[in-house]
Amino acid sequence: MREKSIVRATGLTKVYGSGHTAVRAVDNVSLDVREGELVLIMGPSGSGKTTLLSMLGGLLRPTSGHIFINGVEITTLSEARLPDIRAREIGFIFQAFNLLSSLTAEENILFPAGLVPGGDRRARQRASELLDRLALSPRRRHLPRDLSGGEKQRVAIARALINSPRLILADEPTGNLDSKTGHEVMMILHDIARDEGRTVIIVTHDPRLEDVADRILWLEDGKIRDRKEDAHLWAQDPVCRMKVDQWTASLFATYQGVRYFFCSQRCLDKFRREPQAYLVATAKPQGSEHTSGHS
Amino acid sequence: MIRLALKNLAQEPGRVLISLGGVAAALVLLLLMEGIFAGVSELIVAYPQNAGADVWVMQEGVSNMHMASSLVPEATKGAIAQVPGVAEATPILYFSNFVEAGEQRWFSYIVGLPENAPRGGPWAMKEGAATPRPGEAVVPDVLARKSGLHLGDDVTIVGRRLRVAGISTGTFSMANSITFLSYEDMEGILGTPGAASYVLVTGGPEVPASVLAQRVRQRVPGVNTMTREAFIASDRSMARQMGVDVIQVMTLVGFAVGVLVVGLTMYTATANRAREYGIIKALGARGHSLLALVAFQTIVIAGLGFGAAVGIAYLAGPLIQMAMPEIAVLYPASGLARLAVASLGIAFLASLLPAYRISRVEPAVVFKE
Ligand SMILES: Nc1ncnc2c1ncn2[C@@H]1O[C@H](COP(=O)(O)OP(=O)(O)O)[C@@H](O)[C@H]1O
Numbered sequence: 001m002r003e004k005s006i007v008r009a010t011g012l013t014k015v016y017g018s019g020h021t022a023v024r025a026v027d028n029v030s031l032d033v034r035e036g037e038l039v040l041i042m043g044p045s046g047s048g049k050t051t052l053l054s055m056l057g058g059l060l061r062p063t064s065g066h067i068f069i070n071g072v073e074i075t076t077l078s079e080a081r082l083p084d085i086r087a088r089e090i091g092f093i094f095q096a097f098n099l100l101s102s103l104t105a106e107e108n109i110l111f112p113a114g115l116v117p118g119g120d121r122r123a124r125q126r127a128s129e130l131l132d133r134l135a136l137s138p139r140r141r142h143l144p145r146d147l148s149g150g151e152k153q154r155v156a157i158a159r160a161l162i163n164s165p166r167l168i169l170a171d172e173p174t175g176n177l178d179s180k181t182g183h184e185v186m187m188i189l190h191d192i193a194r195d196e197g198r199t200v201i202i203v204t205h206d207p208r209l210e211d212v213a214d215r216i217l218w219l220e221d222g223k224i225r226d227r228k229e230d231a232h233l234w235a236q237d238p239v240c241r242m243k244v245d246q247w248t249a250s251l252f253a254t255y256q257g258v259r260y261f262f263c264s265q266r267c268l269d270k271f272r273r274e275p276q277a278y279l280v281a282t283a284k285p286q287g288s289e290h291t292s293g294h295s
Numbered sequence: 296m297i298r299l300a301l302k303n304l305a306q307e308p309g310r311v312l313i314s315l316g317g318v319a320a321a322l323v324l325l326l327l328m329e330g331i332f333a334g335v336s337e338l339i340v341a342y343p344q345n346a347g348a349d350v351w352v353m354q355e356g357v358s359n360m361h362m363a364s365s366l367v368p369e370a371t372k373g374a375i376a377q378v379p380g381v382a383e384a385t386p387i388l389y390f391s392n393f394v395e396a397g398e399q400r401w402f403s404y405i406v407g408l409p410e411n412a413p414r415g416g417p418w419a420m421k422e423g424a425a426t427p428r429p430g431e432a433v434v435p436d437v438l439a440r441k442s443g444l445h446l447g448d449d450v451t452i453v454g455r456r457l458r459v460a461g462i463s464t465g466t467f468s469m470a471n472s473i474t475f476l477s478y479e480d481m482e483g484i485l486g487t488p489g490a491a492s493y494v495l496v497t498g499g500p501e502v503p504a505s506v507l508a509q510r511v512r513q514r515v516p517g518v519n520t521m522t523r524e525a526f527i528a529s530d531r532s533m534a535r536q537m538g539v540d541v542i543q544v545m546t547l548v549g550f551a552v553g554v555l556v557v558g559l560t561m562y563t564a565t566a567n568r569a570r571e572y573g574i575i576k577a578l579g580a581r582g583h584s585l586l587a588l589v590a591f592q593t594i595v596i597a598g599l600g601f602g603a604a605v606g607i608a609y610l611a612g613p614l615i616q617m618a619m620p621e622i623a624v625l626y627p628a629s630g631l632a633r634l635a636v637a638s639l640g641i642a643f644l645a646s647l648l649p650a651y652r653i654s655r656v657e658p659a660v661v662f663k664e
């Protein structure tokens with residue numbers, strides 16, 4: 001059973017804009033993710049992770065290439081048929097939680113059930129189970145604004161699961177959470193893949209997950225790269241001069257078209273206030289050197 | 296989706312109130328305009344309603360009193376009384392003109408009454424004589440009050456000075472009023488000695504009015520006859536017709552105001568929630584169910600606005616009448632039905648702009664911070 005392909009993509013490319021300003025955000029990516037697999041997508045900021053995930057989830061049309069979800073090619077589907085695939089086959093989890101502000105936790109969880117015909121009845125039962133399992137039962141009648149970040153993300157996870165989709169796509173689901181809460185969320189996603197046999201694709205910067213994932217796809221400049229276990233893509237924090245690994249850095253800023261990485265929010269804030277002060281002192285503005293094995 | 300629509304509305308009571316108030320204001324405007332026109336139309340037919348005739352006899356080709364004139368020659372007048380079944384026939388002279396009282400001019404039906412007329416005169420008196428003698432006039436109480444007239448004061452009609460001998464009630468509206476003179480003075484004004492404008496006929500209990508009307512028409516050449524009901528209906532529709540254009544313009548204005556208020560508030564509400572609509576799209580909602588979501592919200596607002604408008608209008612009606620007795624307010628049922636349709640129309644049109652906004656929301660916003 002684990003041989004069944006849930007997501008297959010071939011020659012996937014996305015170009016934003018055209019001509020002079022065109023950005024090749026995803027460049028000829030092919031992948032095949034099977035049932036029950038937990039796959040991480042990692043890579044520096046701006047490497048195309050979100051773009052890739054949007055295309056896999058049918059939220060963004062690729063410039064070229066093909067995507068098959070559970071055997072159905074979604075790249076040739078009409079705009080009218082895509083929503084149904086999203087509602088049935090895919091559960092989304094986002095960095096920004098994206099709960100509907102006027103609905104309670106339980107109503108948010110139930111919302112996607114209303115989008116597929118006939119799903120409503122069993123959905124109530126399933127919502128109760130999910131609320132229990134994610135320790136949300138006492139918060140079921142709370143509005144999102146009264147929930148903590150971790151609770152919001154657990155509600156979002158329950159919402160992603162309500163229609164029992166075979167595929168879960170998560171874009172930096174812990175990006176807005178503190179480290180401990182983030183870890184809990186990651187473990188929940190891990191269990192979903194392990195215990196329920198769902199396919200889970202997570203975009204993350206969290207290196208702790210590398211060990212539990214079945215596979216890691218490294219993305220750089222829109223292309224999938226092999227990366228040796230100990231490889232790093234070093235950049236220098238222009239403020240404190242510390243070495244920062246671009247693969248896992250989540251703090252960065254773009255100034256005059258060049259991307260700079262930071263060790264901490266403190267350095268980032270300093271830089272934002274007065275970028276020129278740090279650039280004069282930095283010999284190599286790009287500040288990056290490859291020590292990894294790839295070309 | 297419906298739950299979401301209601302909850303979205305519940306979350307923004309201020310916005311809902313504003314747009315609801317806008318619709319209600321627009322609709323109240325419509326209702327009041329219609330109500331006032333209908334009410335005034337009823338006052339316009341006050342005379343044929345109270346004159347006491349079973350059958351009205353008038354010049355051939357004439358079928359109204361309002362905005363009409365009629366002349367029945369003396370010989371014909373005599374013939375009418377001879378028709379079997381006619382119990383009594385009272386001639387009146389009638390034309391429309393201004394009553395001048397001091398600096399003010401009032402548009403008025405002016406009715407000339409024979410001495411001792413059993414019908415056709417004022418039906419309710421405040422003070423003074425009900426039947427004017429030559430050189431006298433009976434004027435409406437509202438007119439008298441507004442012009443500061445008292446018994447014994449003078450009014451002028453077509454250059455003739457007349458003394459106020461009586462003050463009647465129920466004879467004044469925004470559109471017209473009714474002033475009574477003697478038959479003799481009216482003959483002098485109109486220059487039609489012996490003739491009548493209309494003849495007010497009553498029949499015995501054994502003859503139905505419709506039969507009597509037909510009989511008079513057949514036996515007396517050169518006249519038209521109408522039963523009281525038919526004559527009132529004819530004048531009422533004439534009076535309403537004159538208001539139709541104004542009502543139509545006001546309806547359009549009110550409608551446009553409603554559409555604008557609801558449309559703009561719903562548009563900003565939609566724009567503020569653009570991200571949520573993106574989320575809903577990303578989760579797999581189809582385009583048309585999102586449109587239904589917006590449409591449902593505007594329909595709820597328009598419906599509440601409709602209810603509020605009807606409530607306010609019915610409360611305001613009596614108040615207006617108390618404050619301004621010359622205005623009558625009457626809400627015809629057909630007006631309510633039209634208003635309900637207008638509310639739906641407002642909801643539909645007001646949905647277009649937000650719907651367009653929603654159609655442009657990219658589901659990929661979900662990935663943005
Ligand atoms: N809507 C867009 N229009 C133009 N360029 C975009 C758009 N979205 C992303 N990009 C660009 O595409 C590249 C990849 O972005 P993204 O997929 O968000 O990367 P990641 O998620 O890895 O940070 C970046 O250079 C980004 O600036």
Ligand SMILES: [Mg+2]
Binds near residue numbers: 051
């Ligand atoms: Mg991203």
